[in-house]
Amino acid sequence: MEKTLLLTKSNLRKNRGTSIGLFFLMMISSCLIGVSLLIFLDCYPIAKKEAERLNAGDGYFMIGKDIDGFSNDKIMEMIGNDTDRIYTYHTLLYENASLPFGNGDVALYLTIDNRSAFTKPMNVFEVIDEDASIQENYVYLPYQFCTGGGFNIGDTYGFEILGEKYSFKIKGFTNVAYGGCNNMSWFSLVVDDKSYENIWNRDHDAAEGIIIVFDLKENVKSGSFLIKTRNEMLKVNSNSSINGFGLDHVISTRTFMALILAISILVLTALIVAAAAMMLANCISNYIKENMKTLGALKAIGYTGKNIKASLFLWFFVLSGIASVLGIVLSYGLMPVFSKIIVGQMGIPYSLKLNIPAILIPIAFVVLFTIFMTALSSKKISSIQPIVALREGVEAHNFRKNHIRLDKTGLSLNVSLAMKTFFGNMKQNVITFIVTGFMVFICIIALLMYENFSKHLKMELFSTEVFAGNITVDVDSKDDMKEYLEKREDVKDARQILNQFIYYNDEETFDTYIFEDITKMRNKDVCYNGRLPENDNEVVVSGKFAGDYGFEIGDEIALNFGDSAYTYLITGFIQTTNNNGREAILTTAAAAHIMEIDRMPGWFWFDLIEESEDISENKAETEKIIEECKERFGDKILGSLNFFEITEGSSTTFKSIGSLMLVMMGIISAIVIALILFLLIKSLVYHKRKDYGIYKALGYTSGNLMLQTALSFMPAIFVSTVVFSVASYFGANPYISIFMSSFGIMKCNFVIPIAGVVIIFICFTVVSFLIALFETRRIRKIEAYNMLVAE
């Protein structure tokens, strides 16, 4: 053991630079794994714990539009047998309300309560922060308005509902299990009692709603209970609008974006770990080469291959152990940045706590992986013969090809000599090529996230159908509205699409899009496998659902709505992240088998004849159409939605993720490339120190040699950047699809801007060259005279 310790100490002392370089790579890997695990392991449990603390029960029902028939006794009669606990309260419930949020508006369910919300026995509201001095005309907003919506206490918050404009002072923010996050399409506001009374008096006829929060009995399954109860409720009053979700669904929806962030970081970390592994193997190989004489001497005096390898294991064990622990510390240091985004997504207060698995897993992974790579790379040591090692393993003849003849080449002297170094170091080139390529890939994925999440939110991946606006009219005005929209010159593809929940086996709920004319569907790419339904016996279901239940294209599936059921043929799969990846598409004719379409209101979705690059122009154009419809049809209009407006509001929470990923991955790539070049150049300078001494004696300046060395890395960097830029351009979407499939996106078609790829290409080439030039500064220290006297 003493021998091993002695050798380890000597290795650490002699290889300080290498140790530092590897240390930072290991630390970055451990830090990123730590961050992604902290997010991954923290979000869902924290959201669940908070929900339990706020007495959220196992789920809720929301009854709106028409609540006749839903007395407390009736509700108890319907669900009393399946539940342990029920809490029912009346509220002001607005469907499709438009609320200012972030840079735009969000369209969702809005409930308004008075201060009694803070003392409810279930689904209690908790004040997170407030200004006690604000005593009248105030509103408490869900915490997400503060973390993701850009509002502060004391700000004025205004919105329009049922034609009435309201303006409140923000008194505080609330933590609430249901109605606290835009991802679940429901915001709950609490206003002062006087304001509540005013709104109640004005709106209760049109907007009185019921919220039922329940705790299920142990043996009752949430999915089938929700479907069964909803069907029974519709029997009580078919005009009611009924929504019901289980707590798990709500939490999944709230934590969905945070999990995407965690997975994205993990996916990119995998590439950094691969680069680190490659460098580790290279460093051990260099160590053997550089210390061949010492190894021979050690073997000659009786050290065994095992002794020497043990010292390497100890060296890298200590290094990886310390690096991974510090990486974890760093990950905790960085978590406030990430937690800000997570909280912005979830709208749940998040306090960083010690998470033992998130600490132990990265440490164990980095250490064990390092040991594994050390074992793999140090195999050669056992077979080294002392006498060969003492001769530094130099072969008598080394036949090489002269790739660049100085008298024949048209290149300048510095470039010619750089190319000679390039051709003489193929191992270095391969490592540079792969590592640079990985980093290019990482940056292009980060660019993709920025482009599609931050700059131009790719709604096609998050919404089954995209459109400019939609208008809902009563059943009698459907034909008139259709004719009116079709005649308008500024409207394109006015189409009737009904959105309804239908069920599979009383356990799964599909958010179903029912198209009158499927050929007018704009987001046809949502069907990534098979084809869209054309006939009245066909359906398209989400790929995630099909995967979970083992359905294939061509299989039959029985779907039901209320008491009616029909068996459909699956013609294709769609990708969706909504409703936990449970969505379906039917034609109106197909849906008519299980529901009375003719008796339902008309939902008209339309596009603009010409869409501008400027979202605000599109927003204004759509608003103009909606307003003119309202003027013409008056109270026949039941609702409307400006898609561009809600895109701006909804995208607020996505934007921070895209920007963070771009900045973070840009910085990490630069650091990793700097570290890799540091290790490679350090090794190169060490191996070529004699040559540099000779060159200096001949009259080459340090500047000449630094330039030549830096240039010698450029072909590998340049080719790698080109190859991986092209490969990433075509391969990033399939790569992301692998990881996004668990969220329901099976075939990504994110936009990758070519200009961005070109910028990344230029940045990588220039920055890598500058880093390489900087790293070669150690050549300045080499003096010809030292080389001469050292021999």
Add this chain to the structure above:
Amino acid sequence: MKNIIETKKLCKSFSNGGVQQHVLKNIDLEIYEGDFTIIMGASGAGKSTLLYSLSGMDKPTLGSVSFNGTEITKMNTDELAIFRRGNCGFVFQQIYLVESMSIFDNLLAAGLLVNKDKKALAEKAGKLLCAVNIPENLWDKFPTQISGGEAQRVGIARALINDPSLVFADEPTGALNSHTGKAVLDVLTDFNNRGQSIVMVTHDIVSARRGNRVLYVKDGEIAGECILGKYVSGDKDRHRKLSDFLVSMGW
């Protein structure tokens, strides 16, 4: 006779564990054009240190070195490198060819620093390699593929590629056997006869015999000087004169 190098009070000290070692002490010296100057002395006397201080490869602690009237002791490392390109040629005991380059490219890598005309330079390199008896079939070989004697002759050709004012040779035969060593000395003598100024460090009397002027370094000072005149092969008096000088120096 015109001097190429002139030193004034040249001193070189090293610090070893906090103890100052004065290797060169106040040396005033001139090296003349066309001479084959030999620097001799016991091991550790400071002869290599003197050679490299004269050539600008090493910086003296005190004093000055003027090379063709230009004081090189005031130059920084890069200025010295640029200065060496056209003024100095070096032949080392360990030869020091760049192993990753062919023999021909070893010459061109030095020559292209001064002469950008590749065609003319390649012609000159070929002539030099012929002059040092390196057959053309070896020109594309790498240094590890030729013998030590051949490599040292390539080293000499490389030292001469830029027509330097002075060639500095540090024990050029030290790592060679007597036969190949003689061939190397013949080449150096031949170039000296054609007017090339050479300063050579050696501790070998046979090599020293080739010079026309022998300086003896002892305890960091020039202890004595012996003028031998132009080298003539088989001149026994020359040998005796040199031997007597060295004996008088305590060699």
